[in-house]
Amino acid sequence: MYFVTSISALASLIGVAVADPKLLICSDSTTANYSEDDTLQGWGYYIGEYLSIPVTNLARNGRSTRSFINEGLWDALLNATAAGDFVVIEMGHNDDGDPETDAKDRATLPGAGEDTVVVTTAAGNEETVHTFGWYLREMIADVQAIDAIPIISGMVNRNDWDDGMLQSDWPFASYAEQVAEEEGVEWVDHTAYSVAEFQSFGETEAKTYYPEDNTHTNPAGARINAETFVQAVKYACGGSSLAAYLNNEGEAVSEPLAQACQGYEIII
Ligand SMILES: *[C@@H]1O[C@H](CO)[C@@H](O)[C@H](O)[C@H]1NC(C)=O
Ligand SMILES: *[C@@H]1O[C@H](CO)[C@@H](O)[C@H](O)[C@H]1NC(C)=O
Numbered sequence: 001m002y003f004v005t006s007i008s009a010l011a012s013l014i015g016v017a018v019a020d021p022k023l024l025i026c027s028d029s030t031t032a033n034y035s036e037d038d039t040l041q042g043w044g045y046y047i048g049e050y051l052s053i054p055v056t057n058l059a060r061n062g063r064s065t066r067s068f069i070n071e072g073l074w075d076a077l078l079n080a081t082a083a084g085d086f087v088v089i090e091m092g093h094n095d096d097g098d099p100e101t102d103a104k105d106r107a108t109l110p111g112a113g114e115d116t117v118v119v120t121t122a123a124g125n126e127e128t129v130h131t132f133g134w135y136l137r138e139m140i141a142d143v144q145a146i147d148a149i150p151i152i153s154g155m156v157n158r159n160d161w162d163d164g165m166l167q168s169d170w171p172f173a174s175y176a177e178q179v180a181e182e183e184g185v186e187w188v189d190h191t192a193y194s195v196a197e198f199q200s201f202g203e204t205e206a207k208t209y210y211p212e213d214n215t216h217t218n219p220a221g222a223r224i225n226a227e228t229f230v231q232a233v234k235y236a237c238g239g240s241s242l243a244a245y246l247n248n249e250g251e252a253v254s255e256p257l258a259q260a261c262q263g264y265e266i267i268i
Pocket of ligand 2: 072073075076079
């Protein structure tokens, strides 16, 4: 008796051709592709350099789980997703707001419960707004319905410091982790690894990676966030089956700093 551990092994066993998987990304401006000559860049632009599979980075500036779905970006992502693909969902920056006063129709309720609030949108329509976790659960179900693999990833930190300490507790990352655990899907703790890395630089050096504000990185900062994503894929806490698709550059990304995921075992 043996166990079939991959989609392609299963496919060869039953004689079905499954295309090589790809990675699709649902996220916001911290991940999105900017043009080569922009002062800003998102980490999704670089992540393909560390993987042996193609990347479709559909992260879009300014979006939350709610607006990514409402504007049809999520349907477009699902359209482009095939069985066996990986779908990374890293959201939170724009979910974080008050749905009743948010003029951009993107804030969600905090947490992962079933509570709702009815709001009037900018266009004057009534909309029932759910919790961040509710939208994540919808996305997870949609990805699983096409036999693709959802990966919930914690949002990268903002560059917010207090007395020499970079903020490490990001509530929308914690809600995401809770949902991943409850739904039994892969959790990549991108937040913890990015916080550890930028904390190690200290406040003055960290600021050099955020030229315009304390949210958006320059290309060098985006590369750091791409490498901390790889760390979070390779090492517990969390860890992901995506680790099987790291290329030589991905394999070469070093171990996380001691601050990341204290108390967790290194899994590979
Ligand atoms: C984003 O940029 C990367 C890196 O150049 C590229 O591979 C990718 O095709 C771009 N666009 C999308 C939608 O992924
Ligand atoms: C998804 O694909 C269907 C069928 O090809 C198409 O009709 C629809 O417009 C697509 N939706 C999006 C949001 O791309």
